[in-house]
Amino acid sequence: MNIVIDISWFASGQQPVQRAQVQLLEQLLSARLADRFIFLIQPGQQAVGERLPRALLLPVIPMAQVAVADWYKRQLPIVLQQQEAAVFIGRPGRIAAAKNVMQIGWLTGGPLQYPDGTTSWWSRWQYRRQLPDMLQNASILLAANAWQAASWSAAWPALSSRIRHLPPLPATDMLQLSFDEKQRIRDQYSDGKNYFLALGPFDAHSNIITLLKAFSRFKKRQKTEWKLVLAGPVDAGYPQFSASLATYKYRSDICLLDQATDEEQQQLLAAAYALIVPAQQQVEHIRLTRAWAAGIPQLLPAASENEIWAKDAAVYVDITQHEAIADQLMRLYKDEDYYNRLRQAASQRNQEYQWPAVMHWFDTLFTTLKDPPHGSGG
Numbered sequence: 001m002n003i004v005i006d007i008s009w010f011a012s013g014q015q016p017v018q019r020a021q022v023q024l025l026e027q028l029l030s031a032r033l034a035d036r037f038i039f040l041i042q043p044g045q046q047a048v049g050e051r052l053p054r055a056l057l058l059p060v061i062p063m064a065q066v067a068v069a070d071w072y073k074r075q076l077p078i079v080l081q082q083q084e085a086a087v088f089i090g091r092p093g094r095i096a097a098a099k100n101v102m103q104i105g106w107l108t109g110g111p112l113q114y115p116d117g118t119t120s121w122w123s124r125w126q127y128r129r130q131l132p133d134m135l136q137n138a139s140i141l142l143a144a145n146a147w148q149a150a151s152w153s154a155a156w157p158a159l160s161s162r163i164r165h166l167p168p169l170p171a172t173d174m175l176q177l178s179f180d181e182k183q184r185i186r187d188q189y190s191d192g193k194n195y196f197l198a199l200g201p202f203d204a205h206s207n208i209i210t211l212l213k214a215f216s217r218f219k220k221r222q223k224t225e226w227k228l229v230l231a232g233p234v235d236a237g238y239p240q241f242s243a244s245l246a247t248y249k250y251r252s253d254i255c256l257l258d259q260a261t262d263e264e265q266q267q268l269l270a271a272a273y274a275l276i277v278p279a280q281q282q283v284e285h286i287r288l289t290r291a292w293a294a295g296i297p298q299l300l301p302a303a304s305e306n307e308i309w310a311k312d313a314a315v316y317v318d319i320t321q322h323e324a325i326a327d328q329l330m331r332l333y334k335d336e337d338y339y340n341r342l343r344q345a346a347s348q349r350n351q352e353y354q355w356p357a358v359m360h361w362f363d364t365l366f367t368t369l370k371d372p373p374h375g376s377g378g
Contacts, residue, residue, distance in 0.1 A: 001086035003032075004079070006040045008061040009091040009116065011048045016262055016286045017144075020169040022051060024358070029054045031359045038083050058083075065117025069127070073097045087369060089142075091115070093127070095134040102369045105138035107163070109148060111155035139369055140164055145285050146305035167361045168285040168309050168353045174293035177270045185271035190227040190255050196329065197272035199265060199287060200232015200258070202241055207278040207319055209244050212254075214325035219250045221326070222333060227253050231260040231268050270294045274332055277301070278319050285309070292350035297342035299328055309353070313345035 007025065010018040029037060029052060037055040041048065042063050049057045060079060062071050072090070077098040080088055088096055088103050093115030095105040108115060118127050135141065135156070141163045143149035149165040177185075186192050196215070202208045208230070215228045234241060234256075245251060257264065269275065275291045276299045277283050283306055291298050292313060300306045302316040315332070318324045332339050 002036045002038065002084050003087045003089070004038045004040065004083055004085040005089040006061065006091045006094070007048070008040060008042045008045060011039075011041050011045045016173070016290075017284070019173070020171075020286060022048065023172065024169055025052055025055070027355050027359060028362065031362075038085070040079070066119070066123065068094060068117055069115070069123065087366070093118070095137050097134075098137070103138045104140045104142055104365070104369075105135070107141050107143050107148060107152050109144070110151050135159060138162065140365065142166055145283060146308050147280055147283050147303070150303070150305045164365065165308075166285070167358055168289045168292075169358060170354050171286065171289035171293040171350075174266060174290050175270060176293075177267075182271035185267050189257065189268060189271075190229055193225050193227050194273045195227040195229045195255065196274055196276050197229045197231065197268055198276045198278060199282070200230065201235060202230065202232060202258075203235035203238045204240075205279055205281055208241055210319065210322050211276060211278040211325065212244060212248060213322035214329060215254075216248070216250055217322060217326035218329040218333070219253060222330060224333070225253075226273075226333070227255050229255040229257065229268060229272070231257040231265050234258045266290065269296070272296055274299060276325075276329075278325070280306075280319070289350070289353060292346045292353070295343050295347045295350070297332065297339065297346060299325070299332075310349065311345065313342060313349045315342070 005025075007021075010021045013019070025037075025039070037052075039052065039055045039057050040061050041057055041059050042061045043059040044063075046057060046059065049055070058079070060075070062068055068091075072094050076096045080096060080098055080101050085101050088098070088101050090096060090103065090105055092106040093108040093113075095103055114124055114127055118124055139162065141152070141159060143152060143163055143165040146165045149163050153160040153163055183192070186194070189195075198208070198211060200206065211228075245254065245256070248254060257268075260268070269290050272294070274297045275287065277287060278301075280301045280303060283300060288298060288310055298310060298314040300310060300314045300316055301319045306314070306316065315328045317328050332342075
């Protein structure tokens with residue numbers, strides 16, 4: 001079948017998630033040889049074709065984000081007809097105003113988030129007005145992770161049966177380091193000490209102050225030299241974090257790396273004792289798969305959707321209670337058998353979620369696309 005995909009929103013990106021999505025396209029091209037793939041890009045994105053030689057690239061997506069919505073409405077149905085598309089996969093928040101083609105729509109990060117380029121009050125009003133019809137046009141709605149899927153399902157219960165969350169994509173960029181190599185990373189970033197790791201950005205939604213309180217309680221009770229490494233940008237509009245850090249009793253045990261590159265974050269993950277994700281919005285698959293590849297436990301918010309993929313490789317805790325977080329940090333620190341079981345489970349998750357499993361998930365997804373969507377074009 002002919003499968004048309006808008007890849008312009010990630011084709012040129014260098015973020016880990018964007019690179020993983022291009023890898024996903026490579027895998028789809030290799031696994032689904034009977035299908036014809038047409039990728040929609042912006043002018044100037046043709047370089048991605050070097051990695052996707054079997055696909056037809058059409059540079060038809062407008063360069064200006066503000067023009068995409070109108071293009072989706074007026075021009076995309078024509079392109080889909082010309083390419084005799086059986087399936088179309090769009091971008092977050094944009095679904096074609098077309099009938100007689102099965103669509104897989106990408107949901108935005110949350111029900112209250114707008115697609116890129118939707119900045120004016122008029123464009124946002126138009127988006128909210130057209131959203132119900134757009135959602136009706138999709139046979140399947142994709143969410144980037146389980147948290148997004150749960151958020152949309154809660155806001156739009158009628159969509160629940162059509163929402164699927166993408167499985168974790170393998171962290172093939174993670175290096176396997178020796179003990180000596182990990183120690184060199186600790187020497188460079190944490191004064192040679194073991195450390196818990198949290199990744200930014202650190203803003204008002206990151207729950208970072210609660211984590212600082214938990215680490216303070218951990219330090220007070222354990223009398224250890226261990227560190228807490230915070231790697232990632234700090235939101236300039238969140239002065240409470242800087243103020244809390246300035247008066248923090250254990251400030252010398254906080255290693256703030258607000259300029260850490262993605263490569264440095266990979267190294268920090270590889271040498272960390274455990275990854276702490278103190279906010280539900282930060283439970284991103286790329287963080288989980290990198291932690292699994294590193295073979296380290298994760299401390300995650302207690303929510304059923306987080307257990308879908310991580311299972312027994314993570315510790316689940318009420319992130320609003322710093323005492324609860326501290327208790328789990330202490331258990332990870334003191335209970336070696338418990339810690340090693342979590343490490344083994346992380347390695348097991350890493351083995352499970354490799355490309356063959358992801359391709360099987362997509363085979364199942366495409367198999368479910370039997371009937372064209374119900375709604376009318378917007």
